[in-house]
Amino acid sequence: METKKKDIRALTKEQLRDFFVSQGDKAFRGNQVYEWLWQKSAHSFDAMTNISKETRQMLEDHFVINHIRVDQMQRSSDGTIKNAVRLHDGLVVESVLIPTQTRTTACVSSQVGCSLDCRFCATARLKRMRNLNPDEIYDQVVAIDNESRLYFDRPLSNIVFMGMGEPLMNYNNVLKAIEKITSPEGLGMSPKRIVVSTSGVPKMIKKMADEEVKFSLAVSLHSAIDEVRTSIMPFNATFPLKDLREALEYWYQKTKNRITYEYVVWKGINDTQEAVDALVKFCRFAPSKVNLIEYNPIDDGEFQQASEAAVEMYKKTLERNGITVTVRRSRGKDIDAACGQLANKQ
Ligand code: SAH
Numbered sequence: 001m002e003t004k005k006k007d008i009r010a011l012t013k014e015q016l017r018d019f020f021v022s023q024g025d026k027a028f029r030g031n032q033v034y035e036w037l038w039q040k041s042a043h044s045f046d047a048m049t050n051i052s053k054e055t056r057q058m059l060e061d062h063f064v065i066n067h068i069r070v071d072q073m074q075r076s077s078d079g080t081i082k083n084a085v086r087l088h089d090g091l092v093v094e095s096v097l098i099p100t101q102t103r104t105t106a107c108v109s110s111q112v113g114c115s116l117d118c119r120f121c122a123t124a125r126l127k128r129m130r131n132l133n134p135d136e137i138y139d140q141v142v143a144i145d146n147e148s149r150l151y152f153d154r155p156l157s158n159i160v161f162m163g164m165g166e167p168l169m170n171y172n173n174v175l176k177a178i179e180k181i182t183s184p185e186g187l188g189m190s191p192k193r194i195v196v197s198t199s200g201v202p203k204m205i206k207k208m209a210d211e212e213v214k215f216s217l218a219v220s221l222h223s224a225i226d227e228v229r230t231s232i233m234p235f236n237a238t239f240p241l242k243d244l245r246e247a248l249e250y251w252y253q254k255t256k257n258r259i260t261y262e263y264v265v266w267k268g269i270n271d272t273q274e275a276v277d278a279l280v281k282f283c284r285f286a287p288s289k290v291n292l293i294e295y296n297p298i299d300d301g302e303f304q305q306a307s308e309a310a311v312e313m314y315k316k317t318l319e320r321n322g323i324t325v326t327v328r329r330s331r332g333k334d335i336d337a338a339c340g341q342l343a344n345k346q
Contacts, residue, residue, distance in 0.1 A: 007088075008063035009037055009135040013185075023058065033059070038186045041142050043067050064088075068139040073147075080332030081147055087112070087136055091129055093164050094342045095140040097147050097156075098331050105158040106144035108137060109342070110174050111165025116199050118220075118233045120264070121340040122298045123164045131170040137177035141187065159189070162197045162218075164342050168204035178215060191215040197262065202239055202247035209247075209254035217251060218260040218291075219244070223270050224282035232269065245282060252286035260289045263314075266303050271310035276317045289324040290314075296330050296338040 011019065017030030032050060036042040043065060045056040066088035074082045081097040093109040113126035140163075145156040159181065161167040167174045178194060180186035191214035198205070199220050208217070223229040230236040248259055261283065265271050279290070292314055295305040311327060318325045330338040 005062060005064045007066045007133070007135070008033075008059070009065065010133070019062075025055065029055065035185065037065065038138070038180055038183075041139075066133075066135065068136055068143065070143050074335040074337070076332040076335045076337060078331055078334075079152075080335065080337050081144075081151070082332060082335050082337035083140070083143060083147075085109075085140060085143070087132075093132065093136075093140075094337075095144060095163050096332060096337045096342075097144045099148075099152055103157045104144070104148040104152055104154060105160060106141050106156055107160050107162050108140045108144075109163030109165050110137060110161055110167040110170045114165050115169055116166050116233070116235050118199065118340075120232060120266075120295070120298065120303045122336075123340070123342050126164075128165070131173055132165070134173045134176035134180060137174065138180050138186065141177075141181055145187065156189075158193045158195075160195045160197060160218075162195075162339065166199055166201070167196050168198045168201040168208075171204050171207070175211075175213070178213075182214075195260070199233060199235065200239055200244040200247075202243040205244075205247040206250050209251040212254065216257060216260065218262055219248065221261040221263055221279070221282070223275065224278035225270075225275065228270060228275070232266075241282065245285070249285050258287040258289060259283075260291060262291050262293055264293050264295045265306040265311050265314055266295060267306045267310075269303070271306035271313075273313065273317075276314050279314075280317060280321045280323065283323055284321075289326070290318055291326050291328050293328045293339055294330045296333060296341050298340060 013030065013034045016034050017027040020029040021027050033048065036048045042048055045059045048056060069086045070083045071086045072084040079099045083095050085093050085095055091112045093112055095109055096107040098105040098107060109132065111131050112129040114123045115128040116124060118124045141159060148154060148156045161174065181189050182191050194215040195218050196215055197218040197220060222232060224241060226236065226241050229241065252259065292311055295303060315325050315327060332338050
């Protein structure tokens with residue numbers, strides 16, 4: 001029976017160096033292989049041309065390189081690209097390339113399915129199968145960087161963790177992936193160009209603050225009234241707004257980074273003056289930005305985008321209170337690549 005080989009990309013550089021020493025080779029061979037695995041994204045040991053044939057065979061005997069495979073690529077009429085990404089065990093996640101005049105943003109997944117239960121989100125209907133490994137997150141970014149170069153003639157410029165899953169429920173692997181993405185030994189991207197979006201897990205927000213991470217934080221708030229928020233995001237019962245706010249205050253004190261809130265205004269749910277007043281009050285403790293995102297229907301008819309007038313009321317009230325507001329139009333709707341639509345039609 002074949003013994004199960006280990007995924008070589010689960011090893012740190014130090015572990016890889018130690019492995020070569022244990023094989024009677026030089027530690028620096030570990031550096032060379034590490035460079036092939038990450039910076040050069042080699043898919044096979046055979047691609048490692050400055051490594052001897054014997055060494056490549058030895059690696060082959062011990063390890064596998066588990067790479068993602070982009071199974072299907074769909075292009076929207078607005079240029080957005082959605083990748084269906086197959087993982088080594090056959091499971092599928094999605095990632096999205098969002099082009100604008102000046103930027104290419106990758107929207108990546110952090111879990112297969114999601115453990116949260118936001119009632120307006122298509123991904124929430126899938127069971128959370130497992131967390132993604134750091135290399136599976138990294139590979140999604142590399143795939144989109146390649147597509148950006150191919151179709152838009154420029155490298156990827158920004159990354160948002162707004163695909164499938166709750167990044168803070170897969171904290172360690174997300175951080176390891178970001179470490180690789182930002183390291184000169186990986187993609188060398190600036191952490192300032194990375195946004196981690198969370199539904200709000202207070203303990204993990206505090207942990208991030210303690211670890212002085214350099215990327216930005218976005219919080220999917222959608223309501224600053226507990227009763228309403230719990231009705232649309234049931235896990236709010238476990239992590240109520242008081243705890244979320246306390247964690248965010250802590251985050252701000254430590255990082256001095258502005259907080260971005262994502263917010264959809266729905267008809268009959270949060271399209272009232274009372275709702276926007278609660279939002280203003282909630283945001284007040286730190287410089288804040290609110291992204292009013294358009295609702296992308298997920299075929300159940302339960303939620304409906306609020307009227308233009310309600311969105312305008314939000315915009316005016318927030319601005320009057322010194323809070324930056326942007327109104328976001330959805331991208332990639334025609335291919336179900338917009339926020340909350342991932343996994344809508346598989
Ligand atoms: N779990 C993380 C990241 C994934 S969701 C989080 O909650 O932040 C990315 C964003 O899309 C979140 O702000 C989420 O609230 C929003 N979203 C989910 N479903 C949506 C829908 N149907 N229409 C518009 N936005 C949606």
